[in-house]
Amino acid sequence: MAxxxxxxxxxxxxxxxxMSGKITIGEGSVALRTAIRRLLEEGKKRILLNLAxxxxxxxxxxxxxxxxxxxxxxxxxQLKLLNLTQKLQDLLTITKLLTVFDVxxxxxxxxxxxx
Amino acid sequence: MTxxxxxxxxxxxxxxxxxxxxxxxxxxxxxGISDDAAFGIDMAVREAVTNAVLHGxxxxxxxxVDIILKSSPDAVEISVHDQGPGFNPEVVPxxxxxxxxxxxxxxxxFFMRNFMDEVDWSIRPGxxxxxxxxxxx
Numbered sequence: 339m340a341x342x343x344x345x346x347x348x349x350x351x352x353x354x355x356x357m358s359g360k361i362t363i364g365e366g367s368v369a370l371r372t373a374i375r376r377l378l379e380e381g382k383k384r385i386l387l388n389l390a391x392x393x394x395x396x397x398x399x400x401x402x403x404x405x406x407x408x409x410x411x412x413x414x415x416q417l418k419l420l421n422l423t424q425k426l427q428d429l430l431t432i433t434k435l436l437t438v439f440d441v442x443x444x445x446x447x448x449x450x451x452x453x
Numbered sequence: 454m455t456x457x458x459x460x461x462x463x464x465x466x467x468x469x470x471x472x473x474x475x476x477x478x479x480x481x482x483x484x485g486i487s488d489d490a491a492f493g494i495d496m497a498v499r500e501a502v503t504n505a506v507l508h509g510x511x512x513x514x515x516x517x518v519d520i521i522l523k524s525s526p527d528a529v530e531i532s533v534h535d536q537g538p539g540f541n542p543e544v545v546p547x548x549x550x551x552x553x554x555x556x557x558x559x560x561x562x563f564f565m566r567n568f569m570d571e572v573d574w575s576i577r578p579g580x581x582x583x584x585x586x587x588x589x590x
Contacts, residue, residue, distance in 0.1 A: 364467040396499050397560035405557045434549045
C-alpha cells in the first residue's frame, strides 16, 4: 500500500484532494508534490486538501505543504486545508503556520470560502 | 525496571528513516512510556535520522547511520550518529520567526527540541556527529 493515497474529485471549480496516510520524507512528500504540480499544469488552481486521513506528517511533509501553498499562490490560485487531525493542528500551531494557512472543519464552509 | 539497550546500524538511504522509526516504535512500546511521549520520540527520531542521512552522510551508502536506544526507569535516550563533518546547531535559523515561516525546510531541529526534554550534539574525535536526545518518563 502506498504511503500516501490521494483521491481527486471536483466540487464546482474547486479540486478536492482527499488524502490518507503519511506525508513524510520520500514517497509521501513526493506524492503530494506530484499531485499539486499536475493540477497546476491542468490549470486547476483552486485546491482544497482534505487531510482527515493524514495521521502523520514530518518536517519534510510540512515543507511540502508550504511549497504547495507558495506554488499555487504564485499562479494566482488558492490552497486551503480541511479536517486537520489534532496532531497536525498542533504541528501547524507550533510552527506558526496556522497563521498562514486557511483552515476549515466543514467542507461546505471551505468550498464557499473560494467564492 | 532494568536498563535495556538496543543498537542499530542502517544504510544512508531515505527509506532508513521509516526503518529506524519502526524499530524505535517497537523499543519504545516495550518501555512502557506514554502515548504522547512515544509520538514525540517518533517525530524526533525521524528528524534526527533524516538529518543524518541527508546532511551528515549525504546519502552515501558506504556510510552508516548508527542508533543507540536506551531505556531506564527515568527516561528513554536515543543517540543517532552519522559520519558527516558536523555542524553548529546554534547557527540554525529559528523557523518560527516571520521571515522563515514560509521556508520549505529547516524545521527538523526545531521539532527535535520541541518534542524531547534534552537534545545535544557532539562531534566525535574520529569523525562524525552524534545527536543525543532524552525523553523523561
